[in-house]
Amino acid sequence: MTRDAKAARRFRNLLSAERRSAALYDGLADAATGERRQVLTELATVERKHAAHWADRLTELGEPVPERGRSDLRIAALSWLARRFSIDAVLPYVERAEHADAGLYAGDPDATASMAVDERSHARVLTRLRDGGDPGTARTREPWHRGDRSGALRAAVFGVNDGLVSNASLVMGFAGSGAATTVIVFAGLAGLLAGAFSMAAGEYISMRSQREAYEREIDLEATELREDPEGEAEELALIYRAKGLDSEEAARAAAAIMADRDIALDTMAREELGLDPDELGSPWSAAISSLFAFALGAIVVVLPFLFGSGEAALIVAIGLAGAALFGVGAVIGLLNGRNAFRSGGRQLLIGGAAALLVFGIGHMLGASAGG
Numbered sequence: 001m002t003r004d005a006k007a008a009r010r011f012r013n014l015l016s017a018e019r020r021s022a023a024l025y026d027g028l029a030d031a032a033t034g035e036r037r038q039v040l041t042e043l044a045t046v047e048r049k050h051a052a053h054w055a056d057r058l059t060e061l062g063e064p065v066p067e068r069g070r071s072d073l074r075i076a077a078l079s080w081l082a083r084r085f086s087i088d089a090v091l092p093y094v095e096r097a098e099h100a101d102a103g104l105y106a107g108d109p110d111a112t113a114s115m116a117v118d119e120r121s122h123a124r125v126l127t128r129l130r131d132g133g134d135p136g137t138a139r140t141r142e143p144w145h146r147g148d149r150s151g152a153l154r155a156a157v158f159g160v161n162d163g164l165v166s167n168a169s170l171v172m173g174f175a176g177s178g179a180a181t182t183v184i185v186f187a188g189l190a191g192l193l194a195g196a197f198s199m200a201a202g203e204y205i206s207m208r209s210q211r212e213a214y215e216r217e218i219d220l221e222a223t224e225l226r227e228d229p230e231g232e233a234e235e236l237a238l239i240y241r242a243k244g245l246d247s248e249e250a251a252r253a254a255a256a257i258m259a260d261r262d263i264a265l266d267t268m269a270r271e272e273l274g275l276d277p278d279e280l281g282s283p284w285s286a287a288i289s290s291l292f293a294f295a296l297g298a299i300v301v302v303l304p305f306l307f308g309s310g311e312a313a314l315i316v317a318i319g320l321a322g323a324a325l326f327g328v329g330a331v332i333g334l335l336n337g338r339n340a341f342r343s344g345g346r347q348l349l350i351g352g353a354a355a356l357l358v359f360g361i362g363h364m365l366g367a368s369a370g371g
Helices: 003-031 034-060 073-084 091-100 113-130 137-141 152-176 181-227 229-243 247-258 261-271 283-299 303-307 310-335 340-370
Strands: none
Touching: 003 034, 003 073, 003 091, 034 113, 034 229, 091 113, 113 229, 152 181, 152 283, 152 310, 152 340, 181 229, 181 261, 181 283, 181 303, 229 247, 229 261, 247 261, 303 310, 310 340
């Protein structure tokens, strides 16, 4: 297949995809009312502009432009569901598809600069529409969400959990083998140190990578503001319309923000990317918090053997580990908006089963070595 033939096939596929998107937005617009309907109609218009671009590219190659085919079954089904129930019933499916296509034209030499911007903004606009145009809706649906973009709280809670489960299993394994108290203590402390530093290093790398990805997104947004300020202003106005402002108010707000490039970049980062430039996450905060959290969880089962020995220390260690497992599970449940007692009981069951299994293995190995 020649180079032009490959390009023509690609242009036809993109033309077909853009036509399907336009038809879907038209179908959703028919089921919507008010500002939502206008926004969806404008999204359909944008998709038709994209389709026209690919039709022009085919013409430039001397290829015929395909006629519009019959309605796609998926589009027909989603449009019917939107009319029969509401567009809220289908917006999540459309939103996921737009998120998947957000980078479709990034770096594409055959696409215009505005096309990449348009595709990235559509998913954000649909998210606003799904939230009913109220920026606080998502927070209402997720009462325990605290926007912990620093990662410190998440790292702390799960660090305690990891330290508790892993070191409880380790200590129980040595205790089950019949090892001396000194050996159990050294094994527990070694597990604590190794796990804590490993968790800290992993959390640092993870958060560092995440922060760099966020910074790259903001840099790309800054480039788009320089190269296509009109397109960015239209995009911001569309986002505000999806939030509930009328066309004139949205345009005025976007124009006022775009007058200052720094404010525009900060606003676009928040509104389009969903990022707070001042809170992109601290790798060191997450790493240190993870280190101490893991150590806090891991020390629980070691403490009884530091101040006691034998069966009494083992019983106290089991009791402390069980209480801590339940407590950590309850906190995780609360953070996730779940029932605290159910989450705590589940964590106790899973963590306790792991420790019991390792205790049994240690006991068998100890008996085998002693025999």
